[in-house]
Amino acid sequence: MKTQQTAEGVARPAGRPRSEKAERSIIEATLELLGEGIGVSELSIESIASRAGVGKTTIYRRWSNKEDLVVDALATLKPPIPLPQGGTVRDDLVTYLRVIQEESRHHRTRCIMNIAMSDSERHPRLAERFRELAVEPRRAVVAAVLRRGMETGELRADLDVDMALALLSGAVIWLTKWSHPGDSHADLPERIVDEALRGFRPRPSEP
Amino acid sequence: MKTQQTAEGVARPAGRPRSEKAERSIIEATLELLGEGIGVSELSIESIASRAGVGKTTIYRRWSNKEDLVVDALATLKPPIPLPQGGTVRDDLVTYLRVIQEESRHHRTRCIMNIAMSDSERHPRLAERFRELAVEPRRAVVAAVLRRGMETGELRADLDVDMALALLSGAVIWLTKWSHPGDSHADLPERIVDEALRGFRPRPSEP
DNA sequence: GCGTTGCGAAACTTGAGCGTATCGAAATCA
DNA sequence: TGATTTCGATACGCTCAAGTTTCGCAACGC
Numbered sequence: 001m002k003t004q005q006t007a008e009g010v011a012r013p014a015g016r017p018r019s020e021k022a023e024r025s026i027i028e029a030t031l032e033l034l035g036e037g038i039g040v041s042e043l044s045i046e047s048i049a050s051r052a053g054v055g056k057t058t059i060y061r062r063w064s065n066k067e068d069l070v071v072d073a074l075a076t077l078k079p080p081i082p083l084p085q086g087g088t089v090r091d092d093l094v095t096y097l098r099v100i101q102e103e104s105r106h107h108r109t110r111c112i113m114n115i116a117m118s119d120s121e122r123h124p125r126l127a128e129r130f131r132e133l134a135v136e137p138r139r140a141v142v143a144a145v146l147r148r149g150m151e152t153g154e155l156r157a158d159l160d161v162d163m164a165l166a167l168l169s170g171a172v173i174w175l176t177k178w179s180h181p182g183d184s185h186a187d188l189p190e191r192i193v194d195e196a197l198r199g200f201r202p203r204p205s206e207p
Numbered sequence: 208m209k210t211q212q213t214a215e216g217v218a219r220p221a222g223r224p225r226s227e228k229a230e231r232s233i234i235e236a237t238l239e240l241l242g243e244g245i246g247v248s249e250l251s252i253e254s255i256a257s258r259a260g261v262g263k264t265t266i267y268r269r270w271s272n273k274e275d276l277v278v279d280a281l282a283t284l285k286p287p288i289p290l291p292q293g294g295t296v297r298d299d300l301v302t303y304l305r306v307i308q309e310e311s312r313h314h315r316t317r318c319i320m321n322i323a324m325s326d327s328e329r330h331p332r333l334a335e336r337f338r339e340l341a342v343e344p345r346r347a348v349v350a351a352v353l354r355r356g357m358e359t360g361e362l363r364a365d366l367d368v369d370m371a372l373a374l375l376s377g378a379v380i381w382l383t384k385w386s387h388p389g390d391s392h393a394d395l396p397e398r399i400v401d402e403a404l405r406g407f408r409p410r411p412s413e414p
Numbered sequence: 415g416c417g418t419t420g421c422g423a424a425a426c427t428t429g430a431g432c433g434t435a436t437c438g439a440a441a442t443c444a
Numbered sequence: 445t446g447a448t449t450t451c452g453a454t455a456c457g458c459t460c461a462a463g464t465t466t467c468g469c470a471a472c473g474c
Contacts, residue, residue: 117320171377
């Protein structure tokens with residue numbers, strides 16, 4: 001493969017350049033299909049090509065296997081909406097759980113759960129990638145809110161941040177996954193946060 | 208198909224009776240494969256037959272499709288170990304979370320998460336069956352413990368049981384799924400329960 | 415214009431799994 | 445013993461998707 005020299009001095013292959021548009025629509029189609037509940041193992045190159053309006057050749061030219069493609073697709077997932085750090089810890093937590101809850105309804109981010117939960121054992125690379133991109137950033141934001149609360153005295157100074165995170169995040173996932181279809185979830189974030197902040201034991205002042 | 212009359216008067220088909228052993232090993236093979244992380248859609252009758260040491264005919268003679276077979280396989284999952292209702296609520300909860308945590312390491316019960324989480328949208332029948340068999344019984348046990356605590360005064364009388372359940376169960380799932388591989392989880396149940404019971408806010412007596 | 419490379423479409427081979435059929439052997443009852 | 449049914453094994457035709465190749469056209473630099 002001969003290369004050509006651009007004005008900027010960047011080496012560049014001869015011939016027709018690869019279409020960025022095709023590349024984007026391949027990624028997009030992959031995320032769409034995953035978002036519709038298709039698992040990684042059932043995801044077929046043909047379906048991606050057809051959905052993207054692209055030849056299979058165009059895909060194989062860029063990615064040698066399906067997993068590489070999915071990794072790149074996951075890499076385009078956007079970081080979470082930053083939290084408005086204005087109010088009380090309680091309000092910030094509610095706001096954030098609400099964002100997570102809302103995201104879990106959205107097609108695009110629904111692939112989170114599908115891939116993360118079911119394919120984590122067969123595709124450890126994907127799971128790890130996903131952790132980095134989707135789980136950790138959110139963890140970090142909530143952890144920051146909790147630590148702020150510990151400093152201001154709104155939360156216990158000896159709070160176990162890891163456990164607190166697990167309680168909050170786990171509850172949202174659990175409820176959105178397992179509650180009965182008809183149930184309303186409008187006030188879930190408030191209820192979760194309030195129970196978590198308050199604790200299960202009675203206070204001395206409420207015998 | 209002619210039938211024969213047994214001594215008990217129960218109608219019974221002529222010819223060689225179906226082998227219960229074959230039936231058991233088919234179910235067993237199905238659960239094994241699911242427990243290894245194979246999704247329902249990738250689960251093939253051929254692989255089940257091969258694993259069970261059985262002809263495909265023997266499977267098709269009993270189940271007309273894959274989903275029916277999986278439903279029957281799920282039906283053999285054992286109900287949860289009953290909780291030793293002896294100690295304090297705190298201890299009972301720790302014991303129970305420990306059981307769940309231990310189960311989630313076990314091959315057999317690991318298919319719980321895989322099927323439940325990933326196939327719930329494409330196979331609603333399975334998801335519902337699974338809810339009945341695996342989720343609800345456990346929910347019920349923990350709910351009973353919580354309610355006992357509310358009566359004895361060990362827990363708040365106005366505790367939101369649904370949220371409490373979600374916080375506890377969600378945390379266990381979350382942690383076993385998403386914590387780093389190397390982490391030790393030996394004391395997770397205690398930490399989860401203690402944080403949940405105590406709550407995140409400082410008590411009046413601990414400013 | 416020419417060489418090179420990418421493009422989408424289609425044809426192709428290969429392999430997996432489906433559901434059915436057939437086989438000889440085994441189990442059961444009359 | 446004979447009738448009946450199941451057993452495991454194997455073969456068959458079918459569909460679907462994988463991954464490769466070919467084709468004619470398009471886009472780029474020279």
